[in-house]
Amino acid sequence: MNETDFNTLLELYLEGKCTPEQKEWMEQWFDRLSEEGSGEELPADKELVMQRLKERIDRQIKRQNFFKLPVLLRVAASVIVILSLGTWAYLHYHNTGTVAVQYVTRSTARGQQLKIPLPDGSIVTLNAGSGIRYPENFRENRTVTLLEGEACFDVTTDPMHPFTVSSAGVQTEVLGTAFNVQAYKALGEVTVTVIRGKVAVETSSQEAPLMVLPDEQAIIHTANGSPQKRKVDAAATTGWLTGKLIFRNETLQHVAILLENIYDVKIVFKDEATKGIRFTANFSSTDSLEKILFAIAKANKLNWSARNKVVQF
Numbered sequence: 097m098n099e100t101d102f103n104t105l106l107e108l109y110l111e112g113k114c115t116p117e118q119k120e121w122m123e124q125w126f127d128r129l130s131e132e133g134s135g136e137e138l139p140a141d142k143e144l145v146m147q148r149l150k151e152r153i154d155r156q157i158k159r160q161n162f163f164k165l166p167v168l169l170r171v172a173a174s175v176i177v178i179l180s181l182g183t184w185a186y187l188h189y190h191n192t193g194t195v196a197v198q199y200v201t202r203s204t205a206r207g208q209q210l211k212i213p214l215p216d217g218s219i220v221t222l223n224a225g226s227g228i229r230y231p232e233n234f235r236e237n238r239t240v241t242l243l244e245g246e247a248c249f250d251v252t253t254d255p256m257h258p259f260t261v262s263s264a265g266v267q268t269e270v271l272g273t274a275f276n277v278q279a280y281k282a283l284g285e286v287t288v289t290v291i292r293g294k295v296a297v298e299t300s301s302q303e304a305p306l307m308v309l310p311d312e313q314a315i316i317h318t319a320n321g322s323p324q325k326r327k328v329d330a331a332a333t334t335g336w337l338t339g340k341l342i343f344r345n346e347t348l349q350h351v352a353i354l355l356e357n358i359y360d361v362k363i364v365f366k367d368e369a370t371k372g373i374r375f376t377a378n379f380s381s382t383d384s385l386e387k388i389l390f391a392i393a394k395a396n397k398l399n400w401s402a403r404n405k406v407v408q409f
Contacts, residue, residue: 203227203243206360209336214240217252218259223336225280225357245357246278248291248334264318269305270295276334282353289313289333297323341379341388348373348392348409359385363407370398370409 108114203226204210210222215234222228226245231237238254242263251259253272261268263279266286273293279286288297290312296305297314301321308314313328328344335342341358343351349371352363358381365371373396379388389407393400400409 197237198232199229200232201227201229201243204245206357216254216257216259219250221248221337223247223357242277242279245280246276246336248274248276248337250274251293265299265321266316266318267298268295269298275308276330280353280357283350284318286316286318287313288316289328289330291330291334299323336381339381341381341383343375343377345374345376347371348375348396351375351392355385355388361385361402361405361407363409365409370396 108118202210202212202222204222204224206225208224212220212222212228214220214230215232216238218238220228220240223246226247227243228240228247229243230240234257238257238259240249240259240261242261247261249259249261249270251270251272251274255271258269258271260270261277263277264281264286266279266288268275268277268288270293273295274291275293275295276289276291277286278289288295288308290308290310292310294310295308297308297316298305299316299321302323306314306323306325308325311328311330312325313330313333314323314325316323332342332344341354348365352365352371355361356363375392375395377391377395379391385407386402389400389402392398393409398409400407402408
């Protein structure tokens with residue numbers, strides 16, 4: 097039974113409009129709940145269900161003695177008390193015995209880069225237009241979420257606590273290594289490039305993790321989760337760390353997205369086919385955008401124009 101069906105049945109019961117079979121099912125359900133006292137069998141919107149029951153019980157109590165309430169409502173009242181006490185105990189324990197996990201979110205604007213030391217000594221460098229989220233104190237959970245963009249991770253080795261980067265449904269797990277993750281949403285794919293060590297890349301649709309070694313790159317298409325692996329020059333892929341822009345047989349769409357974040361512009365293509373043109377070249381981050389655009393146009397016999405931070409090919 098889904099949540100909608102359950103809520104409908106609950107309303108019918110409270111209004112006395114259930115069939116005998118529905119009434120019996122509800123009473124059996126409350127019997128189980130009162131015995132377990134966990135609330136685990138409640139539907140997804142637990143608070144709504146318990147609130148409805150509480151309101152019904154409050155109205156009945158105003159009209160008659162608690163012990164004259166229908167059996168189900170007496171059970172429901174007991175369950176509410178049990179669950180309330182359980183919630184209080186949980187919160188009390190966690191407030192006094194365990195500190196709630198606090199998260200840190202860091203991001204870079206277009207045209208910026210940022211180096212961030214993580215709580216375990218690992219270092220993450222964010223490329224332009226990127227953001228991450230991670231626990232303030234790692235303890236046993238070394239998990240970082242790449243919310244958008246590109247980041248290079250230099251991970252401190254800890255065999256007992258694997259380091260995981262999550263982005264767009266793709267999990268990259270390591271013990272200690274250096275790797276680059278690129279996950280700009282507009283690209284529709286996540287790429288993981290290993291500089292040193294070894295990483296395991298996995299999605300929910302994979303039967304087994306994809307193992308990636310130095311100078312290898314895993315590409316996962318976010319639309320269907322399909323993975324592939326190829327040999328690359330990791331130094332070229334991570335050239336942005338040392339102020340280099342190195343494109344190796346990249347589509348102009350890919351190149352455009354990177355340039356947009358580095359130079360804070362918008363690049364559009366009049367012809368969709370132009371996006372698929374492949375481009376190979378080396379530049380420096382100190383090169384002007386005009387120089388790079390001229391090179392792209394010259395190599396592919398294209399025209400370009402720029403106005404109010406919008407570039408058009």
